[in-house]
Amino acid sequence: MSGLVLVTGGAGFIGSHLVPKLLSSGFKVRILDPLSAQVHGQVPVDLEWLGGTGIDFIRGDVTVRTDWERALKDVDSIVHLAAETGTGQSMYQVARYNEVNTQATALMLDVLGKIPHQVKRVVLSSSRSIYGEGAYLHPRTQQRVYPSARSAAALAKAQWDPVCAETGDTLDVVATTENDLVSPASIYAATKYAQEDLVRIGCQSMGIGFAIFRLQNVYGERQSLNNPYTGILSIFSTKIRMGSELPLFEDGEESRDFVHVDDVTDALLQGLVVNSSPNTAINVGSGVATSVRHVAEELTRAFGKEPNVVVTGQFRVGDIRHNYADISRLKELLGVQPKISLKEGLQRFADWVLEQPLPEDQLEKANQELRDRKLMN
Numbered sequence: 001m002s003g004l005v006l007v008t009g010g011a012g013f014i015g016s017h018l019v020p021k022l023l024s025s026g027f028k029v030r031i032l033d034p035l036s037a038q039v040h041g042q043v044p045v046d047l048e049w050l051g052g053t054g055i056d057f058i059r060g061d062v063t064v065r066t067d068w069e070r071a072l073k074d075v076d077s078i079v080h081l082a083a084e085t086g087t088g089q090s091m092y093q094v095a096r097y098n099e100v101n102t103q104a105t106a107l108m109l110d111v112l113g114k115i116p117h118q119v120k121r122v123v124l125s126s127s128r129s130i131y132g133e134g135a136y137l138h139p140r141t142q143q144r145v146y147p148s149a150r151s152a153a154a155l156a157k158a159q160w161d162p163v164c165a166e167t168g169d170t171l172d173v174v175a176t177t178e179n180d181l182v183s184p185a186s187i188y189a190a191t192k193y194a195q196e197d198l199v200r201i202g203c204q205s206m207g208i209g210f211a212i213f214r215l216q217n218v219y220g221e222r223q224s225l226n227n228p229y230t231g232i233l234s235i236f237s238t239k240i241r242m243g244s245e246l247p248l249f250e251d252g253e254e255s256r257d258f259v260h261v262d263d264v265t266d267a268l269l270q271g272l273v274v275n276s277s278p279n280t281a282i283n284v285g286s287g288v289a290t291s292v293r294h295v296a297e298e299l300t301r302a303f304g305k306e307p308n309v310v311v312t313g314q315f316r317v318g319d320i321r322h323n324y325a326d327i328s329r330l331k332e333l334l335g336v337q338p339k340i341s342l343k344e345g346l347q348r349f350a351d352w353v354l355e356q357p358l359p360e361d362q363l364e365k366a367n368q369e370l371r372d373r374k375l376m377n
């Protein structure tokens, strides 16, 4: 696979790592991105990498049909990254999330069905959020179970861990595979799963190959420091630089699968170049669960400071407790094995952050928006 790749949302965090890799692998690249103010700030910073040779940059929007028509000219493959990405924000900006994530993906397929084109493969960045809580084991029966979202009442009583609805036993988290139950618990997750269905069915019907990547918590250099609605490590990094305490929700023992953006873009690139189109969904993560407390402390150390965390007991309705990926399919189908350890990745991230202007700490503003809607205590 070679030729011209259209990367939607290519000026964003993941795109900024993928595009240089595509160029050095011999692809030509076109980006379709409006440089949204929520991600890039009113005056975009750190976009020097975009000045690289060979990038055809269209400042445009995936919700606009004519922008797709223009962007798809002579394109051989698409990496569809453009999206609104704030889980909490999606709960009260429902139509906007649906339009940018779901409807725009439908528009892409609609245009592909109507204009002459030469697109042979579509790579989609989906999200682990589609699994909701994901897979757990019942401690006594060892049965694989899928707890539903934790209720606001349970969270208010500090019952953080998912329990079996019948026996009341606390469940043990296990790695979620692509065959496990899909159970979106937020509007964002619902739109990402809708994107998957649209791409799978639309591409199959038009004979276009596809690869759907379910990304875990991606972190690393160039993650937006302006967007308070997503990116826990970016939010923490601003607080660390300001000398503020790091507020840990729940008891701080909730965990995520943190994967460095370099490993993620290796997977996306492989999904594009592998000879036989995957035509399926593939988890991308480190395969390791890390508590938020641990990552907060390690990130602080990467800045050369002593950890200063405070457990707030706060919670957000719809947040999951734990989730980490089974990454065997990633290895089997694409031969990709994540390489960047958490320690190395956090150091790379911290070193980059220190070269950036100190952004405003907007976490409280984002939290207040949730409280106003009774989505946070």
Ligand SMILES: NC(=O)c1ccc[n+]([C@@H]2O[C@H](COP(=O)([O-])OP(=O)(O)OC[C@H]3O[C@@H](n4cnc5c(N)ncnc54)[C@H](O)[C@@H]3O)[C@@H](O)[C@H]2O)c1
Pocket: 008, 009, 010, 011, 012, 013, 014, 015, 032, 033, 034, 035, 036, 039, 040, 060, 061, 062, 063, 080, 081, 082, 083, 084, 085, 100, 125, 126, 127, 128, 214, 215, 216, 217, 218, 219, 223, 224
């Ligand atoms: N970063 C993560 O942890 C993570 C995890 C799971 C899935 N994903 C998915 O990966 C993709 C990229 O995420 P990211 O972290 O790079 O986000 P990002 O916010 O840094 O980048 C998204 C880019 O999309 C652009 N964009 C926004 N609205 C657009 C529109 N209407 N038309 C075209 N472009 C638009 C933004 O300007 C931005 O440059 C998204 O689809 C996201 O859902 C990310």
